[in-house]
Amino acid sequence: MPKVTIDGQMIEVPDGTTILQAARMIGGPIVPPAMCYYSSLKTSGGYCRTCIVKVSKGSEKDPRPMPKPVASCRTTVMDGMEVQNITSPEVVEARKGVVEFLLLNHPLDCPICDQAGECHLQDLAYEHGLSKTRYEFERRTFEKIDIGEKIKLHMTRCILCYRCVKVADQVTNKRVHGVMNRGDVAEISTYIQHAVDNDFSGNMIDVCPVGALTDRTFRFQSRIWNVNPMDAHRDCKTCSGKVTLWMKGNDVARVSARKDKYGEVIDWICNDCRFEKKDAHDWQMDGPTNIERHSVISQNHYSLKEPAHKPLLNTLYTAPADRQLNSNN
């Protein structure tokens, strides 16, 4: 089991662990941000470069530092490796540069973007970016296109993280979309606007870190901080049936997969659960989703950690059977 030191904190990790995974095991502020890496998608990561770190000591055997900053999501730890993330001013500066590049052609119109509030790029820019853009040229824009009945693609907002391509490759059984063209005119698209029609295609929406892929059944119906996330489940033959319901009053505004604290989907869900089951009676409630305190989504709401809210939540959601929410199953 190799031992790795990240920003002075040592941890022993299994063979084959990447620096980013090791940092997540340690947790806290030393975890590098990641825009394209997705732990459940194979070969993801390495593209956005936000997670770059400095390896100041290669390993016990070969203590030479690595000559360039490396993508922590794709670099495997070696025994005795020493990594600098937030303790290295170079890394902090380089990351600032990467954020600037990501935002360069990204529209700065968060107030009218449907992803605002749950956008990873927004968070990233807030934490690591400059307050002002230095780009004085026209930004690249694309027409919005519908890829399939349920998904809207707005390529203007895309940061080319390739996550949706990997979902289509690894979660659905047929990929009909991919990256076309190259350089700064590269775009995610379907071949001749071929519809994305697959049981699991909706997961592309969940993995999209920005507002490029959005749910057409929810788009512009509510700001994300005005809906309450609730964990719920149902018996589903195609997927785990474990979801997060985004409730507006007693109505289900949106269904999404459950996500961990790094914004990654825990269980893929099928399109039937996501798009068709928009009635609270379809679901059994498990309780409110734990949303991090700093997130705008938990503003004006609640937290599980606050005991004052517990009785209220219990009365509402501990007795779904009595209220026969599940009667039609």
Add this chain to the structure above:
Amino acid sequence: MGKKLLLQHDHVPGIHSYEVYRKHGGYASVEKAMKQLSAEAVVEEIKKSGLRGRGGAGFPTGMKWSFLAKPPGVPRYLVCNADESEPGTFKDRYLMERHPHLLIEGMITSSFALGANTSYIYIRGEYFYVSRILEKAIEEAYANGWLGKNILGTGYDLDLYVQVGAGAYICGEETALLESLEGKRGNPRIKPPFPAIAGLYGCPTVVNNVETIAAVVPIVTMGGDEYAKIGIGKSTGTKLISASGHINKPGVYEIELGVPVEEFIYSEEYCGGIKNGKQLKAVVAGGSSVPILPAHLILKTVNGEPRLMSYESLSDGGFATGTMLGSGGFIVMDEDTSIVKNLWNFTRFYHHESCGQCSPCREGTGWMEKILHRILHGHGKISDIDLLWDIQGKIEGKTICPLGDAAAWPVAAAIRHFRSEFEEYVKNPGSIQDVKHYYRLNNLTEA
């Protein structure tokens, strides 16, 4: 006259055909490798020769070959990188056009040394007619028993294929080349794993430049030790230089490494001096991505020693006062050349060729091009120069593949050595040389 190894029969008419090539000692290295030496012994000769990769990075070839993983039961591949796309470099084309059998002979000898039974020549789409020449030569080699089953009765089989790319600079990066060869989008892979462990179709693979593979032929024929005597220091052997720009005799020259730069530019044997009797202003010594150097630094190092055409001498002084031998694309500029315009042209190229996979290169190359375009056309600001410097620093070393570095280095070097020229463009837009272009772009009628 310097020693010629690759182009020694360049003057022979019909050297591209099998009969003439064979008559001039062709395929002797295959005979020697298979009959007198073993595969390991060939690798040993390459190591002794000190041959360094001719594609640009200058990595020792023998070492690269010895890194090749050899798990039992797994095929190994040799891939020849003929995707020569670096602006200012055209030596591989010349070699393949005129000496196709030299490359094929090198491929056979190298494949034998590496134990590869299938090898590929990946050639860029723009060289389609060259692929025809190679294919014809391969046909001749098959017909004469140099390729196919049981070569020279040794029981060694080799099949050689030419694959034409679709024309992308990025496919010259070895992992992007492998992706493209596999029929996928030519995006560079994230390393590790390196191709020597998992390359083409996940199998151990060696990717070498055309000139590197061609150089294997004289090394095996004359012996590694003998080859190492040519050249200077760790820069052994000969190198093809593609000389272009404002010189009297542009073209491909085979030089013995260690020739002084001054001699290369001014002697009648090579470039023949600056065209129209003008003064030398700057040189890009190794293809468009290496740092540009002003005349006083390219002729002499910062210590006052004459600069030589070798890996070490050209990189003397680091990037502050030195450059790189790179792929040998030697671009000479006279006193009338606009460095800003030249840089814009290079940057435009990298913007066009960025694959778009990782963000610094995808966004940064376009940004630099736009700023340079603005400066060039009289709308620049003094702060733009610092901005350019900052952007290149944020691209360099932060990308998946070296294209980001290749785009950043020329910008850094041009500002480092010719900052005043950028300032001139900003302060006196009237000094713009290409006034006509400026007016046309802005829909103005010329005053």
